[in-house]
Amino acid sequence: MKLSNRKLKYIRRNASVKSPEQIAEDLGIREKDVRKVLEARDEASGSRQIIRILDRLLTGCPILMVFFAPFVFKNGIYDFANLPQLAFIQIGAAVCLGLWFFRQTMADSRSILKVPFLWPVLLFILWSFLSLIWAYNRYEALIPAMHWTASAVMGFLVLVNFRSDRHRRHLLTAIVISGGLTAMLGIVQHLFQWSPVPQVAAPAAVFANKNMAMHFIVLCFPLSIGMFFTARQKPLIWLTALFSALMIVYAIYAQTRAAWVAISVEILVLAALMFRDVSFAGDTRTGSRQKTPAAVTGAVLLCILIHLGPGGFRWAFSDLKSHTAAISNPTAPADTAPLLYSSTAQRLDIWRNTLEMIKDHFLTGVGLGNHKVYYPLYHRRAVVEKTFGEAAQLRNVHNDFIQVAAELGVIGMAMLAWLAWIVMRMTWTLTSSNRPRELRITVLSVTTALVGFSVNACFSFPLHRSIPPLVVLMLIGLLGSWYAGGTAPSHTNRRPLIWIIAGLMALTVGIGLVRHYHAALKCDHHYLNITRLEKQKNWDAVISEARRADRLNPQRVQILSYMGRALIEKGNNREGIDTLEKVVHAYPHHMNALLNLGVAYSNLNDFENARETFQKVLHIKPDYAKVHNNLGNLYIKQKMPDKAFEEFKTAARLDPTNSYIHFNVGVVAMQTKQFSEAAEAFEKTLELKPDWDQAHKYLGVMYYQFLKRPADGIVHLKKALKLNPKIKDAEKMRAIIKAGG
Secondary structure, eight states: OOOOHHHHHHHHHHTTTSOHHHHHHHHTSOHHHHHHHHHHHHHTOHHHHHHHHHHHHHHHHHHHHHHHGGGOOOTTSSSTTHHHHHHHHHHHHHHHHHHHHHHHHTSSSOEEOOOTTHHHHHHHHHHHHHGGGTOSOHHHHHHHHHHHHHHHHHHHHHHHHOOSHHHHHHHHHHHHHHHHHHHHHHHHHHHHOOOSSOOSBSSOTTSSBHHHHHHHHHHHHHHHHHHHHHOOSHHHHHHHHHHHHHHHHHHHHHTOHHHHHHHHHHHHHHHHHHHHHHHHHOOOOOSOTTHHHHHHHHHHHHHHHTTEETTEEOOOHHHHHHHHHHHHOTTOOTTTSHHHHHHHHHHHHHHHHHHHHHHHTTTTOSOTTOHHHHHHHHTTSSSOOTTOSSSOOOSOOSOHHHHHHHHHHHHHHHHHHHHHHHHHHHHHHHTSTTSOHHHHHHHHHHHHHHHHHHHHHTTSOGGGSSHHHHHHHHHHHHHHHHHGGGSOOEEOOOOHHHHHHHHHHHHHHHHHHHHHHHHHHHHHHHHHHHHHHHHTTOHHHHHHHHHHHHHHOTTOTHHHHHHHHHHHHTTOHHHHHHHHHHHHHHOTTOHHHHHHHHHHHHHTTOHHHHHHHHHHHHHHOTTOHHHHHHHHHHHHHTTOHHHHHHHHHHHHHHOTTOHHHHHHHHHHHHHTTOHHHHHHHHHHHHHHOTTOHHHHHHHHHIIIIISSOHHHHHHHHHHHHHHOTTOTTHHHHHHHHHHHO
């Protein structure tokens, strides 16, 4: 077909702004003819070949990134899944952005599509970085800010480069296939109890924890359903039908309550939106006769697999019923679902306490990533969170919206609400009856995935993991690409030099990220060794590994907490104090660091600093028996037995199953001539630890010498000698026994 000069000029002028599909539609010609004109133009210019290569990279790289990112992991490090995924995504985003800047220098006209969601995303990212100003710990703030920025960059690149429906379908297909393969791997892990990758909470695919894997499945499931309804090719129809079934099976195996709720909401929302679509558009076509057998096969596969387990066939409906009941009634009695109930109660306590933090920092929040820094002060503000302690301290709220409100204040939440409103508007526009049916259904599935993510974020923390922010912002970028398809671009009058400089800066950032994550991964290897060696009490090795890790990433101050304790255990109290002071400077309410710091001061007989440090711990956790016991020992050193007795009694009341604390109560009571209380304390000690020779000795002395129960006293003295014939004062004890006999 021969084209007029006017049409040829239109094609060449708009080639960098619109896709061949859009140009063909505008001119009323075949897409094939448009591509021929562009290919002829490209052949006539060497630079056009470079442009074509860059265009292919800018559409191919995001597709490959979102496909491979969920399968990135590294053995031999502590955070073997999320940390490598962060590195992969952030480095890839920097490289892709640099390529896009270089592509802009070669374009006939440089443009950015006008879409309404750019402003709330940009302002939210800027506000996140701005919060570093008032964030107490800027390193903790920088970690999520960097990743959200990288995810936003990828969403932007999808917006400006994916202007062809073919590329958009490829991106969605990559996400669905990646989700299907994740589900398959998780199913294999569950059924065969085997995995090529390490796991913390199985079946986790390559996400270390099954709950983290379900964050990704929640996003993939509605996309798979939508693709099933819009697919025309037989292989894609069967693939999406089977993958949708496998994702449901994996969700059942994982038994992740937040994901179950999210997927249930997704099914309801997608059904309601498609009913609305049918009502408005009146189009009920399925598109292929292959869909019915594919759907039936998927349903049969689902029914078979849910009854399989590691031990073979099992009737699973009763298990599903009990878990569903636990989800629908989280306040059920503890004997029906003790673990589920305690988890729900714990999260409710965390949310209530975090609301108090929000009240205190309502406008701007405490700074991105700093909820964990301040939470120790709030863990009992509204209600006592029972699990908070030396061995369990909070890192995530398990509600991303509450956490964002605490860290970025009402201003940050307003930006997220603004973004949500714009996504709803774009969905409403793109699903109007005058739009093609396939587009409407695809947009509905994308929107449903975003709804599922939001529901999941109400009970977990997908926003603070590696994969979900990437997928979410890519999906929003796709919505923007469809939405802006018929609007004029916003042209920029920048000189090519500006774009070249921007491209070089982006690539420089990418190189910096390579260096940063190379060191971070090596540091994480040493951190894994530290955690293992600490359990073995191999303090020399802990110190050695901590020094190496600190050299690689000095901003990761938590490593010094292990090092400080190891130094104190080795008797290097002064160096231990210097090390722990760095931890407390970065995390002023780090309970473990403060506790060990107080111990080090006490070892050096620096009583004032020791007492002040222990009081800081008690300000965080007043019911911490171990600290009251430490204060009692401190007062003993200061020859203040009355105060020591009160601290030991408080510790015994708070931890009545600790034999050592009861023993301390008895010793101090004996020293202060409170003989009845001393005997009672030693009796409780022996109830908990019957073979403790010293407790038998002291109780025998109390009975024989002070409480006029010589026969009972001799019994305990005999037991003490039997347990330890070389016990101190053994000869005197034998003399007493002989005289009493």
